[in-house]
Amino acid sequence: MYDADDIFITVELPKSIYIRHRAMQLFCEDESTILGSSSEAIDVKETIRYMISERLSSACNVEMTGDSEMRVDVMFGHQESATEHLFLFEREKSSVKLKTFRKKGVIMTTGDSKASVLNELAACSEDEFRADTSCPPSTVSTKAEINMVTMKRASLFVGGRYLKLKRNISQTPFVIEGRRITEDSVAEIIGEPIKLITGCDSYNLVGSGREDSDVRMLGNGRPFYIECINPRIKKHSVEKIQQIQKTLLEENSSVQVYNLQIIQSKDTSIIKEGEEQKTKHYCALVWFSQLLTEEKLTELNNIGKQEMIIDQKTPIRVLHRRAPLTRPKKILSLEIKHIEGHFYRVRIESGAGTYIKEFVHGDLGRTIPSLASMTGTTADILELDVENVSLDFPPPLSTIQC
Structure with a gap:
């Protein structure tokens, strides 16, 4: 059940209706000439759409508008006249070649789309048309049937920021050749409770970038929105949406959200538009094959106080899905502190799109x-956390208690 206040009806009729409408137009023209009075063929499609609209409006107590976000598509079929339009494609001047095939014992035709039929009908001269059809069209003995009714509604968008407190959780379901690589995903942990209250067919999570499955997302969280496809319920109170984040908190979920709220479609643009402007803060546990001297640490930290441009070729680990290019990236700040032995805490602020793991070990x-080339050692990143994504999204909700 949809909670829409208005709907828009579309009607798709059998292709033969366009042939029959043209035949009736010619018949009315002939009658007008003979009788000396004017008459027009009724637009069947608009008549049927009006009849359906009136019944739905009365039965469902909704308004019929041309700009509604809720659309009902009604498709009619009529087997008896199903081939009446095919003569258009058998003409020598036809630009479309039909293909026929058998499916479950029934002969099917492709290439005779509505657009093709209308184009061929426009190109067919009156003499050609009269030669292959009767005016008025012949009567039929069966009624048209409703083959399909589909209901579609504009998406609902829910935005916020998420924290990923554990590792080995992918942002979206991670499946390779039908096998799940990670058990959980951020999208499912947040999206399933949203799907439950909106009754949507499906959902998509769009984040402002993404962290690897073995990387935690801490600090102020990562901006994201979830697009709910064809939602049944769109009218939700602020409290009902906030209850999702409260439940995740109460359940001590490995993924937390805050500032969760319904947003407008136009609000989602900042996620993509801000992709190249945002900066990120990282904290990494790094192992160096050799101990770094105090002099080297001081040198690196001094270098890290200035913006640094690095050249990154597409990492080996993503070459299967990214073009092999060299891209300049920014390291805005760098700080290294010794923990013990060969282990160091490295904090990095970078521009968007920088591969931090590769900046550490060099990627061959x-x-x-x-860091490996700057220290003259082998460097390996053992743990990585994202601590901040500097993008102002979504608007804060003062009523939310995190």
């Missing part, structure tokens, strides 16, 4: 410079 020389 594909990232220049890297």
Whole structure:
């Protein structure tokens, strides 16, 4: 059940209706000439749409508008006249070649779309048309039937920021050749309770970037929105949406959300538009094959106080899905502190799109410079956390208690 206040009806009629409408137009023209009075063929499609609209409006107590976000598509079929339009494609001047095939014992035709029929009908001269059809069209003995009714509604968008407190959780379901690589995903942990209250067919999570499955998302969280496809329920109180984040908190979920709220479609543009402007803060646990001297640490930290441009070739680990390019990226700040032994805490602020893991280990020389090349050692990143994504999204809700 949809909670829409208004709807828009579309009607798709059998292709033969366009042939029959043309035949009736010609018949009315003939009658007008003979009788000396004017008459027109009724627009069957608009008549049927009006009849359906009136009944639905009365039965469902909704308004019929031309700009409604709720659309009902009604498709009619009529087997008896199903082939009446095919003569259009058998003409020598036809630009469309039909293909026929058998499916479950029934002969099917492709290429005779509504657009093709209307184009061929426009190109068919009156003499050709009269030669292959009767005016008025012949009567039929069966009624048209409703083959399909589909209901579609504009998407609902829910935005917020998420925290991923544990590792080995992908942002979206991670499946390779039918096998799940990670058990959980951020999209499902947040999206399933949203799907439950909206009754949507499906949902998509769009984040302002994404962290690897083995990387935590901490700090102020990552901006995201979930698009609910064809939602049945769109009218939700602020409290009902906030209850989702409260429930995740009470259940001590590995994914938390805050500032969760319904947003407008136009509000989602900042997620993509801000992709190249945002900066990110990272904290990494790094192992170096050799101990770094105090002099080297001081040198690196001094370098890290200035913006640094690095050249990154597409990392080996993503070459299967990204073009092999070299891209300049920004390291805005760098700070390294010794923990113990060969272990160091590294904090990095970078521009958008920087591959931090590759900046640390160098990716076999594909990232220049890297921490490995700057220290003259082998560097390996053991843990990585995102601590901040600097994008102002969504608007804060003062009523939310995190």
